Amino acid sequence: GCDLTDPTILEPLLGRLSVLETKRWTAGQGTGPRTAVTSPFNHDLVVGEAIEATTADIDAMLRRAAAAQQGWDLAGGEARARLLDRTADLFEERREDFYSLCIREAGKALPDAILEVREAVDFLRYYAAEARRLFTGAHRLPGPTGETNELRLHGRGVWTCISPWNFPLAIFTGPVAAALAAGNTAIAKPAEQTPLIGALAIRLMHEAGIPEDVVHLAVGDGKVGAALTAHPLTAGVAFTGSTAVAKAINRTLAERDGPIVPLIAETGGQNAMIVDSSALPEQVTRDVVASAFQSAGQRCSALRVLFVQEDVADTMVTMIKGAMEALTIGDPRVPTTDVGPVIDADAKASLDAHVAEMRAAGQVAATLALPAGSEKGSFVAPVIAELPDLSALTDEHFGPILHVIRWKAGELGKVIDQVNATGYGLTLGLQSRIDTVHAEVQARARVGNLYVNRNQIGAVVESQPFGGEGLSGTGPKAGGPHYVARFATERVTCVD
Numbered sequence: 267g268c269d270l271t272d273p274t275i276l277e278p279l280l281g282r283l284s285v286l287e288t289k290r291w292t293a294g295q296g297t298g299p300r301t302a303v304t305s306p307f308n309h310d311l312v313v314g315e316a317i318e319a320t321t322a323d324i325d326a327m328l329r330r331a332a333a334a335q336q337g338w339d340l341a342g343g344e345a346r347a348r349l350l351d352r353t354a355d356l357f358e359e360r361r362e363d364f365y366s367l368c369i370r371e372a373g374k375a376l377p378d379a380i381l382e383v384r385e386a387v388d389f390l391r392y393y394a395a396e397a398r399r400l401f402t403g404a405h406r407l408p409g410p411t412g413e414t415n416e417l418r419l420h421g422r423g424v425w426t427c428i429s430p431w432n433f434p435l436a437i438f439t440g441p442v443a444a445a446l447a448a449g450n451t452a453i454a455k456p457a458e459q460t461p462l463i464g465a466l467a468i469r470l471m472h473e474a475g476i477p478e479d480v481v482h483l484a485v486g487d488g489k490v491g492a493a494l495t496a497h498p499l500t501a502g503v504a505f506t507g508s509t510a511v512a513k514a515i516n517r518t519l520a521e522r523d524g525p526i527v528p529l530i531a532e533t534g535g536q537n538a539m540i541v542d543s544s545a546l547p548e549q550v551t552r553d554v555v556a557s558a559f560q561s562a563g564q565r566c567s568a569l570r571v572l573f574v575q576e577d578v579a580d581t582m583v584t585m586i587k588g589a590m591e592a593l594t595i596g597d598p599r600v601p602t603t604d605v606g607p608v609i610d611a612d613a614k615a616s617l618d619a620h621v622a623e624m625r626a627a628g629q630v631a632a633t634l635a636l637p638a639g640s641e642k643g644s645f646v647a648p649v650i651a652e653l654p655d656l657s658a659l660t661d662e663h664f665g666p667i668l669h670v671i672r673w674k675a676g677e678l679g680k681v682i683d684q685v686n687a688t689g690y691g692l693t694l695g696l697q698s699r700i701d702t703v704h705a706e707v708q709a710r711a712r713v714g715n716l717y718v719n720r721n722q723i724g725a726v727v728e729s730q731p732f733g734g735e736g737l738s739g740t741g742p743k744a745g746g747p748h749y750v751a752r753f754a755t756e757r758v759t760c761v762d
């Protein structure tokens with residue numbers, strides 16, 4: 267409930283975190299290759315070391331997790347919920363370590379780091395409540411058979427949970443907590459860019475009393491993820507990341523011998539916002555800048571394409587440019603920084619190449635200069651580009667780049683068609699004060715989360731479940747009422 271832009275809150279906290287700054291962390295154990303984990307804002311700053319899981323490590327952890335699964339399942343929803351709640355308590359107690367790691371390992375600004383811990387804690391507590399709701403005893407089924415019919419939910423086995431770097435704690439924790447709540451054991455694979463945050467999260471789960479055989483950490487890159495999904499003991503995969511990798515995992519699972527293995531995938535987006543001429547310019551400006559540039563545009567929900575009605579476009583674009591030019595780019599440890607680094611040199615190279623292409627086509631309308639010293643890290647200046655249509659924008663550009671497309675009065679239907687034609691379906695913003703426009707967009711846009719007259723970066727556990735459709739994922743929505751049950755299997759008993 268506190269104001270995360272208030273320097274009187276942030277500065278003392280940042281002062282305390284600097285005490286932790288010399289601490290070196292380690293993720294993983296064993297004999298696998300070791301790599302230094304460095305900071306996105308300064309590649310010379312070593313935050314810790316990652317020890318990659320070998321093929322033998324992966325096999326051993328899957329065997330141990332499989333052997334532990336039935337005991338964990340039979341322990342029941344209440345016992346599992348208590349341990350998830352205890353983990354949430356420990357996450358809160360150790361929040362300053364998480365803030366420090368989110369800033370140093372993931373390059374997040376402190377307000378983002380605070381929200382990240384909050385969301386992880388909310389996932390743990392909500393899925394604990396779901397364990398109590400869904401896994402306590404049998405569900406009596408109504409019916410005319412004259413028999414007693416009961417439905418019970420059980421864990422499926424070992425879930426492999428593969429996560430991205432952009433929410434290195436919340437999205438790392440959420441699927442693992444859901445798998446455990448549902449009576450499964452789990453292997454958690456953090457992104458190769460952020461293993462240290464994942465390692466601390468798993469350590470705290472063990473400290474909370476979740477047995478070491480029940481939840482394991484597998485450190486490494488895509489090769490480790492691929493080995494986990496190909497392993498015959500992986501009984502389900504919860505994946506968050508790019509659409510291309512989700513499809514690769516789907517192919518691996520389809521080709522495996524043995525049972526059909528479920529995949530829950532939460533993937534990329536080509537998120538738009540539609541602005542019509544009834545929208546309030548100040549509100550549009552504030553919401554566009556937050557949606558496109560906050561977290562350096564590295565939220566899966568972030569705004570990529572602004573469709574603005576032609577007759578108000580000049581005013582809106584001028585105001586958005588002005589607000590963008592007032593942003594400060596730089597070190598995420600400084601409370602006045604608005605835009606921090608992107609995650610690594612590869613991300614920067616790919617974004618820079620996209621901007622260079624648009625510049626060559628004369629499409630870049632505004633950008634900012636990078637500050638002195640920024641070459642030590644992976645910084646990308648915010649950009650506004652004007653495009654004639656969506657045809658050139660087939661990939662998701664995961665950074666602070668806003669593409670603007672103008673549309674003519676009377677052509678709202680065509681704009682919705684363009685949004686749907688991307689094939690993605692994650693978030694959509696709408697700024698309009700006309701009820702019939704709200705109704706048309708809500709009825710026709712194929713997106714998982716629609717945000718009306720506000721920014722499009724919200725996903726509050728339980729009240730705003732999050733997730734997309736089409737190229738953006740399989741559902742069910744994270745933090746929603748159908749999520750935990752999808753990690754389970756249903757068994758019905760009929761007694762005469």
Ligand code: NAD
Pocket residue numbers: 428429430431432433437455456457458486487488489490491492493495506507508509511512514515532533534535565566662664692732733734738739
């Ligand atoms: P990514 O797909 O490159 O990597 C995600 C994870 O998959 C990492 O842990 C990686 O090591 C692993 N991986 C890579 N290749 C693999 C393979 N062949 N088999 C198994 N695992 C493999 O994604 P990223 O760059 O870490 O994250 C950014 C992407 O995540 C963006 O597309 C973003 O939109 C998406 N995302 C979506 C949501 C959502 O809720 N829909 C949330 C956050 C991020």
